[in-house]
Amino acid sequence: MDDMDLVTVASGYMERARAPYSHFKVGAALLCSDGTVFGGCNVENASYGATMCAERCAASTAVAEGKTEFVKIAVVGGHYGIIKDFTAPCGICRQFLSELCGAEFEVLLYDGENIKKKTLGELLPDSFSLEKEYDND
Ligand code: THU
Numbered sequence: 722m723d724d725m726d727l728v729t730v731a732s733g734y735m736e737r738a739r740a741p742y743s744h745f746k747v748g749a750a751l752l753c754s755d756g757t758v759f760g761g762c763n764v765e766n767a768s769y770g771a772t773m774c775a776e777r778c779a780a781s782t783a784v785a786e787g788k789t790e791f792v793k794i795a796v797v798g799g800h801y802g803i804i805k806d807f808t809a810p811c812g813i814c815r816q817f818l819s820e821l822c823g824a825e826f827e828v829l830l831y832d833g834e835n836i837k838k839k840t841l842g843e844l845l846p847d848s849f850s851l852e853k854e855y856d857n858d
């Protein structure tokens with residue numbers, strides 16, 4: 722699966738977003754090291770803080786399916802699902818991913834035309850962790 726394929730999967734999941742409050746739909750597609758892909762979308766709640774972001778939705782689904790090794794994630798988003806600009810993971814998602822993935826894990830962003838690649842280490846330098854191992858125990 723190449724980078725644009727992963728972006729396409731993320732775009733499909735974006736369509737499933739539940740965003741009645743912000744109308745900002747986000748989709749994510751997480752590639753695991755065994756080649757499997759898990760998607761996610763944002764799921765908003767009237768108690769706004771309970772909202773689940775697309776990236777954490779995808780990562781949690783993958784973990785629940787027993788996946789522990791991750792390669793990259795594609796993230797797309799836009800108001801009413803119209804992709805016009807890059808949507809980067811929020812701070813909570815960066816922290817969440819940093820505990821599951823290493824600093825070299827790739828984050829693919831898409832503005833409807835171009836893919837921009839960042840590593841998780843670039844997006845969250847000097848990240849907080851209790852231990853520098855990613856063993857999922
Ligand atoms: N959102 C995500 O799904 N991922 C992010 O990393 C940024 C924000 C969602 C949360 C909320 O439903 C909407 O985008 C607007 O903030």
